[in-house]
Amino acid sequence: MKNKDEPVAEANFTYWVQDTHSMRRNAFDENKVHALFDHRHKASALLIAGLRALEQDLPEPDRLFHDPVAKAVAGNHGMLLAKRFCIEAPQIQPVVAARTKHLDDLLGAFHCGHPCQVVSIGAGLDSRIYRVELPKGSKVFDLDLPIMFHRRREVLASLPIPCNVKRIEVPIDLREHDVSDAIADTVWFVPAAPTLVIWEGGSMYFDADDNRRIRSSVAKLIQNPKSRFWMDYVHSSVVDGTSEFPVVQRFMQAMRSLGEPFITGFADISHDFAKCGLTVEETVPSSVYLNTPDPVFEVYRFCVAKAANV
Numbered sequence: 001m002k003n004k005d006e007p008v009a010e011a012n013f014t015y016w017v018q019d020t021h022s023m024r025r026n027a028f029d030e031n032k033v034h035a036l037f038d039h040r041h042k043a044s045a046l047l048i049a050g051l052r053a054l055e056q057d058l059p060e061p062d063r064l065f066h067d068p069v070a071k072a073v074a075g076n077h078g079m080l081l082a083k084r085f086c087i088e089a090p091q092i093q094p095v096v097a098a099r100t101k102h103l104d105d106l107l108g109a110f111h112c113g114h115p116c117q118v119v120s121i122g123a124g125l126d127s128r129i130y131r132v133e134l135p136k137g138s139k140v141f142d143l144d145l146p147i148m149f150h151r152r153r154e155v156l157a158s159l160p161i162p163c164n165v166k167r168i169e170v171p172i173d174l175r176e177h178d179v180s181d182a183i184a185d186t187v188w189f190v191p192a193a194p195t196l197v198i199w200e201g202g203s204m205y206f207d208a209d210d211n212r213r214i215r216s217s218v219a220k221l222i223q224n225p226k227s228r229f230w231m232d233y234v235h236s237s238v239v240d241g242t243s244e245f246p247v248v249q250r251f252m253q254a255m256r257s258l259g260e261p262f263i264t265g266f267a268d269i270s271h272d273f274a275k276c277g278l279t280v281e282e283t284v285p286s287s288v289y290l291n292t293p294d295p296v297f298e299v300y301r302f303c304v305a306k307a308a309n310v
């Protein structure tokens with residue numbers, strides 16, 4: 001390493017390659033989980049928490065939402081990751097801010113003053129319960145790997161949980177376990193009650209088979225006519241390398257470097273959802289709150305669906 005032309009340090013590096021699938025083997029077991037897998041997973045959740053927290057730096061009238069705990073949740077690591085990602089792909093922060101607001105608004109309209117159930121698949125370090133006040137008697141089911149709950153408890157330890165909400169942690173490995181079975185095991189879930197199922201920042205990390213299996217399971221959880229499913233997704237051109245936008249290529253490279261590549265996108269979301277018993281009601285681009293003609297925002301979208309049979 002040099003400081004200008006002056007050598008300041010010398011080192012030998014050893015690199016090795018490990019199949020990332022083998023790292024997942026003990027993902028559900030906190031005592032056996034691979035250290036790199038643990039690090040990778042926390043990094044993606046911290047990155048998203050950091051991108052949300054950057055919204056707090058905007059002047060108040062320009063913010064899409066106010067999150068009183070965002071910076072504490074992201075911590076120094078999350079803030080650093082978020083700022084670094086914004087250098088490669090500045091659009092990622094407004095995209096995450098838009099998805100946060102779209103879902104916060106949907107949740108506000110969904111409960112409409114009545115107790116409800118919220119199921120958050122891959123909840124990570126999400127802080128929605130600190131932004132959206134839920135009516136007394138509401139239940140929030142957070143689904144994630146045990147290692148993520150561990151981290152979540154650490155960062156939220158000093159923050160009181162809003163008293164209106166009963167928060168239930170549902171440990172799950174989404175690649176191995178069934179979503180609706182895991183929730184049924186908690187005994188708290190009432191299948192007939194209005195339920196909003198959220199899969200935020202998740203679909204892109206799972207292959208097409210896992211995506212189908214998870215969506216089919218979600219369809220079983222939203223059997224009340226008011227129940228809905230919200231999911232964000234990218235267009236298939238983002239993952240198959242045919243996107244015309246250089247910023248998408250740079251973003252994908254940054255995600256690969258983080259160890260969390262996007263692997264699944266959708267060309268026809270209504271068709272794919274119909275195969276899992278879901279009807280798409282709405283799909284909007286991530287520019288929904290931005291006054292921008294930049295077409296790159298079209299490839300990252302949010303959709304709302306209901307069960308096709310109710």
Ligand SMILES: C[S@@+](CC[C@H](N)C(=O)[O-])C[C@H]1O[C@@H](n2cnc3c(N)ncnc32)[C@H](O)[C@@H]1O
Nearest residue numbers: 045122123124126144145148173174175200201
């Ligand atoms: C990008 S983060 C998004 C977190 C949160 N939804 C948000 O928007 O802040 C993805 C989340 O999915 C979780 N996840 C990834 N693979 C998983 C698996 N196999 N089983 C359960 N959760 C998983 C991660 O632990 C992480 O919390």
